Each structure stands twice: as structure tokens, then as C-alpha cells.
Amino acid sequence: MKWEIKTEDIHTSFRDEVEELSGESFGACYQCGKCSAGCPIAFAMDHGPTKIMRFCQLGMEDEVINSDTPWLCASCQACTTRCPREIDIAEVMDALRIIAKRRGIKPRTDPDIALFAEIFLSNLRWFGRIYELGLVGEFNLLSGRFFKDFGKAPAMFLKRKLALLPSNPFKWGKVREIFKKCEKMKEGEGRE
Amino acid sequence: MARIGVFVCWCGSNIAGTVDVKKVAEEVSKLPYVVYSTDYKYMCSDPGQNMIKEAIKEHRLTGVVVSACSPRMHEVTFRRTVQEEGVNPYMMEMANIREHCSWVHDDMEEATEKAIELVRMAVAKAVELEPMEKIEVPVTKRALVIGGGIAGIQAALDIADGGVEVILVEKSPSIGGKMSQLDETFPTLDCSQCILTPKMVDAAQHPNIKIYSYAELEELDGFIGNFQARIRQKARSVDMELCNGCGDCWNKCPQKKIPSEFEAGMSDRAAIYVPFPQAIPNTPVIDRENCIYFQSGKCGVCAKICPTGAISYDQSDEFITEEVGAVVVATGYDLFNTDVIGEYGYGEIPDVISGLQFERLSSASGPTEGKIVRPSDGKKPEEVAFICCVGSRDDKYGRPYCSRICCMYTAKHAILLHHKSHGSQAYVFYIDVRAGGKGYEEFLRRATEEEGAIYMRGRVSRLYRDNGKVVVKGADTLSGAQIELHCDMVVLANGITASPGAEELARKLSISYDEYGFYSEAHPKLRPVETNTAGIYLAGCCQAPKDIPDSVSQASAAASKVLALFSGDFLTREPNIAEVNPFTCTGCFTCREVCPYDAIDEEEVTVHIDGKKVTRTIARVNLGKCQGCGICCAVCRSNAINLKGTKDLQIFRQIKAFTGSEKEKSDEPVGSKK
């Protein structure tokens, strides 16, 4: 963790970059701590969401980018719903993941978190909605943890939490179209 | 022969739940002089009061003891009750068997016994009570306001609008106070001068207001409704009648290197000067300490140049005595002297300035015409740090209190910087931000959200110069980082201290002040604008740090107190004050030494001893000033001074009723006039 901040550190474009990407303004955060208080993943994070907001306010890029917090964030939006300043913190976390990806930075504790995010998106793109079996299969294959959570499968089948086949194939194309459209829009905006 | 009636109240179950009220009534009926006693659920209710009235009629009562709650609660009620039936109101005595008994005990038997004792004592005193009349003192319906800042101006205007003449005494050459030095004001950012100047003009033109500027209170004599204020009009060295304010003198005065108080030292003024262009009055004064003529006898330029011959070097201080009935003290505040904080380098590092200096830099009427520039080289400051709580909340400098306005004026400064110096970045170092007023939190949010100020949670440890910059060594406890900023300018939000000379003025007025020199209000919640000295009120920062809205509110509150005081031709006061026995007073005046209210006057009495006329000087209690504290009674060696309503005899009877033997207790009081 950086121990000293100098004038020039504050004047990097990092704060602006995150503000633009997330559409949120860091000046609004008054560091009340409510986001960290309610975050279900905070126990596993190196810095709670409140501190990530503070780092962003002060343009502390290294701390933010090298933190696992944005990767661990489950996008549950507990923070966003409860923030008294109506900041969409989950959106900030999203933006931070995008920036990290742009810079080729992988989560420190577990690089597979990034992998999971990729597979999740491509799974969605292909099947229109999440095809859990495919997701698990691909993730286990690519992460090299072939039998991860294998034992849980039978119970999940029985409880009908895992389907054998993906959803209605005739609707797949529509979601793909949405993805394409988004990509085009982002190209125009310079987002990815 | 005294005929006493005792009325024991249940106060619902408040008393009756713990005290056997029937037994109390029965027991006390056996006491000497008690001719009637009874109990009732609520003595203060209409039926309860009627019982008292009926009993007075039926039993020809001369005194009444109500055994109920605290006299603070209902003394006035029951005094009125007996008065309505033709008994002198001061012939009513209360025994507090609620707060002093039922509320603090559980055991019924013991509580009942104690209640009986309390009533027994009250009866013993009631036998010795004497009828008293309220005191009436005539009032002079004129008010003195000391200090012509916004608080003093507002108080003067409100009192004057109420049809009362006001004498406004201001120490400096112009009225206006600190507010005249401010740029825009939080939380609405209206221009300070624009809202203040009309009020200054109103005050100057009001037919009921007389302003003494460049004047000070020399002495205050008298008491509520009847004060004599001796005012020292300092020599202006300029004739106010002749001067037309043309300004030739201060333009031509060769002595121009005196740091201007109004500009907080950011520019200079001449030896003859008006503090600022909108000054009221717009007549200059000669600062004799810096005037060449007064120091060396040479020069005299202003006298030569003045087209109306208004310069008058041989003017001297004048003394005027004004009769007033009430005083409003509104002497404002001063700013903490930041020189003493060595690590901040104020006074050594030119680009470390005070909050007031920033106001002047930012003000369109200031030395830079509102351009925010660094004092060292006149360049635009790109990075500006603001440090909160400088000399506030700091035990090291003997100021543990919060100055209340600096958080807000710092937020304002960050906003003004953003408005007037485009692209400059404000950093605010704070401990926590206090923004409790109406619209204040929103104002603060505006600074961080819309105006881009970056707040750092931590006190700055040190400022030093490096390469033309001021290095700020701070911390941000929220991120846990140590901060090192290279700034172009640093603004210290120096805290508020009592105004210079506050303690000396307090002594002249006989009012009290706290350990920091702020004047004490009579009660922090319920009497916030009164002092402990009757007829003297407080307004603005002289009482405690406050902002303009609060200063103005307090000023209007003080004005309403003054107008209420003047609503009748006489003041009525409770008669429980000290009284001198002219036959036993030896004239030693020990009482005068100890009286905190200066209420002991001298009186000449002529007595005949052995056929010879002897004139003696003895003490006399001033009816207007005495507050009935009783200190004099305790020190009088000849027992000549006594507090009416709690005279020695009355107290001793009570003590005896409590401590005496059974026989003594039931004996008829010995030596009593009854």
C-alpha cells in the first residue's frame, strides 16, 4: 500500500477515467462506510468498498487497480441500493474491472476470477441466458481444476438447479444481437 | 395572633404514593398557630385553589402553608391564590414534600415522618413571615449598545424601530465589524458588503440611533432601568461637522506605510484614514501613533490641504455621560493569533495566510480587486491547501472549543477559489466537518461535489518552503496515507477568540465571562441572551463563536428583551432583597466589599443620641441592583443586613422546629412578635 501521496499523484487522470467510465462522481462520497458495512463479500476483500471509493477520490491508481476488491465484488448491488449519496458503487467496481482488463492486470489472489468473468460473458453471448453446466464445464476445463465442485452436482441436479441442456435455442440469436449492438455503441464511445 | 392553614397535596400518586398525606395533615393540625389543615388530590387545580380560598375566609387565616411540590413549580400559583382572597402573597410558604421527599424515598413510614418535619418547619417560618410589596423602579427608556458589528447594528435597529432611543458605541473609526471585511457569505454566497452596507446606512440615518464611533465605554454606573454610561470619545483629530469626506488628506498624507487593519495587513493605509470606502461615518481619523506631526511635530500636510479646515490636531478625548435603562453588549470577537504555531510558519512564509486575508484577496473591494493571487509573487495559485481548526479544538493552545464558523468559511473559500481562480485545486484538511446550520450540509456537499474540493481527513503537521512552494505535510486517515502536497498557497482557518479587552469591559459592566473571555449568559438554554446582571444583554460573538445568522438572531432576541423591559414606566421586582437596619448598621461597609452586584450604596442618617444630633454614614441597599444573593447578610458583623423573605429569625425558627427538643418544638416560639 502506498504510504505517501504527493500533489502529482492526485493530478493523474485516473479519477477522471473512472468517473467517466462509471458515470459516478467521487466528490459525492462522504465516506460514511455504509457500503462496506453491508457488502456480503467484504470479509474476503483486501479493502472494503468505502476505501476503494476513497482511493479513487485521491487518484490512488495503484492501490485500486491492484486490489482484489473489484474482482471479488459480486455485483449484488447492496451498496448501490443503500448508499445515502446515491452513488452506484457496483458500477464503479465494474468500471474498475474494465480498466484492470484494459491494462492486463489479473486478480492477485486468484487469476481465475478474471477467467470466470470472461467465460460468464461468452456463455451468455452464446446461449442467451446462463447455461450453468456449460459454464462450470468450461471454467473447470480452462482453469485446470477439472473436478472442482464435482461432488455438488448430483444434489443440484435433483433440486433442478442444473439443467442438462441450454435454454430455447431459437432465442439465442437475439441476445447475440444485443451484444453486437453494445459493442458498436462502445466503439463509438471508446469503451470496450 | 398568627392563624395558619396547612394544605397537603397528593400530587396524584406522586406524593400520596409514598407519603401518608392524611397523617401529615392530621399531625400538623396539632402544631401551634395551625387553625386548619386538610389534604387534596391536586392543590394546584381550580378546586384545590378554591379550597384554600374558602379556608382563608372561613378560618380567617393570616398565613398559608402549601405542602406540595417545589416552589419553582407553583409558588407563583399559590401566591396568586392567597392574594385573590386578600392575603399578602408573601404570607404563603411552601413545603416541598415531592422533590425533597416522595420522589427520593421508598419507605412510606419514614417518608411520612420526613414530610411532617418539612411541614413543621414551613409552619414555623410562616408564623414569622411578614407582608411584602413588590419593588417598583422607574426606567429610563434609552438603550446602550456596545459594539457596532452586525450584531450591534441589528440590535440597535430593532430597538430603535421599537421607538426607543439607542446609543451605539463603536471602538473603531467605523461601524460594520468583521462582516464588512468578508467577501461572499456562506451558505448563500451573497456579497457581505451588499447586505451589510444598507443596514449600516439605516443605523446612521435612524432618528432614534446616535452613533459614537472611535469611542469606548469608560464606566457604567447604576442598575437596571437606571444606568449612567460614561463614554470616552477618542480624539479623531478631524472635525466631524466640517469634514466632507473628500479624501484629499489621506491621499496626500506622506505616511502611507501602515498595514491596514481592514485589509488584514494585505495592503497599507495612511496615518489619516477611513478604514474602508463605505465606512460610517465617512470621516477620517488620525492614527496619532503613526502620524509624523504627532510624533515629531513636522508635516501638517493634511491641515494645509484640507479644503474645509476640518483637521484639528489639538482635539482631545471627550467624556459624555448618557442615561440609559438597558445595555446590549455586542463586542464581537478576534481571531486566534497563528504566529504562535511555529510549525505552520505564519508570518515567515509569505504564502501562508489567514482566513480573513483570503476574504480580502477574494473581495472585489480588496487589495487585488478580487483576483486571488499569491502574496509572494502575485501569481495565480494552482494548488491551495486549507487547514481547519487552527487554534481551535487544541488544548495545547488553551482552546479546546470549536470555533463553529471555520468549517463553513473554509468550504466557502474552496468554492470561491474554484469560482475565481479557474483550474485551481482546493485541498481541505479537517478533523471532522461541522455543518449544522440550515443549508450548511448542502453547501459543504456543493464544495466537494460541484466545485471539486478534495477533503483530507487529518490535521497538518508542518508547513515549510521548498522551491517557491509551500510543502504541506499531512495525512489522510481515511485511506491511511501520509500526504505531501506542494502547494502555492496555504490558508489557515484560524479560530475565534474573545475580543481584545473583553475582560476589562466585563469588569466595567459587572458581568461574568468564561475561562476564554466569552461573556456568560444567565442560562445556557433558557436565558441565552441575558447576563446575570439585570438589564445587560448579549448579542453576537462576544458570548460565543457564531456565524452571521446566529449573531443576528441573538441581536434581535436581545432587542426584544430590551423592548419588553421598557414596556412599562416602572420595573417591578420581587421584594426578596437585602435590607439594612439603620439602627444597628455601623457603617463598616464589609457588605460592599463582598457584593457581586455593587448594590450597596451609602446613606447619611441623623440620629439623636443623648439629645445630641449625630450624623452617620450607613449602608443602603440599592433596590434596582440587589439580586438577593445574601452574601452581605453572611458577612455583616452587626447582623444589620438581612434578606427579606428569609430573615435570620425566620431561618432560626425553622431550624429550631427541626432540631429542638419535643418540648421546644411544640412550645410557642419564644421572643416572637406573635
Ligand SMILES: Cc1cc2nc3c(=O)[nH]c(=O)nc-3n(C[C@H](O)[C@H](O)[C@H](O)COP(=O)(O)OP(=O)(O)OC[C@H]3O[C@@H](n4cnc5c(N)ncnc54)[C@H](O)[C@@H]3O)c2cc1C
Ligand atoms: C474569515 C471569516 C469568514 C467568515 N465568513 C462568514 C460567512 O461567510 N457567513 C457567516 O455567517 N459568517 C461568517 N463569518 C463569521 C462572522 O464574521 C461573524 O459571525 C460576525 O462578524 C459576528 O458579528 P459580531 O457583531 O458579533 O462581531 P464583530 O463583527 O466582531 O463586531 C464587533 C464590533 O464591536 C466592536 N468592539 C469590540 N470591542 C469593543 C468595545 N470594547 N467597545 C466598543 N466596541 C467594541 C468591534 O470594533 C466591532 O466593530 C466569518 C468569519 C471569518 C473570520
Ligand code: SF4
Ligand atoms: S455508502 Fe456511499 S457515501 Fe457511504 S462510503 Fe460508500 S460510497 Fe461513500
Ligand code: SF4
Ligand atoms: S455490489 Fe460488490 S461492492 Fe457492492 S455490496 Fe455487492 S459485492 Fe459488495
Ligand code: SF4
Ligand atoms: S499630519 Fe499626520 S495624518 Fe496629517 S498628513 Fe501628516 S502624517 Fe499624515
Ligand code: SF4
Ligand atoms: S468549525 Fe470546523 S474548523 Fe472550526 S474549530 Fe470547529 S471543527 Fe474546527
